[in-house]
Amino acid sequence: MDLSAIQKRFLSTTEIIASIDEVSVLPFRRLPQTEVKPFINSIPLYDLKVAAGRFSDEQQVTEWLNGQGYENISDIDWIELPDAFRHRQGFFVAQVVGESMNRRIPNGAWCLFMLNPEGTRQGKVVFAQHRDITDIDSGGQQYTVKVYSSTKEVFPDGTWQHTSITLRPDTTAPGYEPIIFTKEKAEDVKVIAELVAVLG
Secondary structure, three states: OOHHHHHHHOOOHHHHHHHHHHHHHOOOEEOOHHHOOEOOOEEEEEOHHHHHHHOOOHHHHHHHHOOOOOOOHHHOEEEEOOOOOOOOOOEEEEEEOOOOOOOOOOOOEEEEEEEOOOOOOOOOEEEEEOOOOOEHHHOOEOEEEEEEEEEEEEOOOOOEEEEEEEEEOOOOOOOOOOEEEEHHHHOOOEEEEEEEEEOO
């Protein structure tokens, strides 16, 4: 048997190590397309940059939550969550890279997010987007994962308006400062998703 035949027959050491590494590190199982039943046995796996682009428009979020926008499931990586979690419409997993949230999210951790969170976001970890965000952890992109807080002005008719929004790091690392949006810019802050859990 010649060398090329042996190489075709056996995985290379690099492939074996990569395979072992993926099995031991990922806190979920990637599903082959033939097994995927969206939001029944699987949820999407996204790069945060892709998620920020996909869900930057309110209509896209609404369509996704109503079961549209993923007709061609082969365009998306789908994963099966650990047994402790149910697969739900609006859930997705993404890897969070950087040290700005290292008290809650270790650098490189895989995190479960819920799109379009309802209710108060005060004190919650969110995935947010704004044209003025230049987060070093996201490579200067216009999105970030931080702790959300806001102040509001309530009007006599019961309506309200943000007077400020702060996206605060939670870290032991130096050099990270809160991102503060004043009244003029606060309304343009888009909270894309809320952190549900750090998977590992």
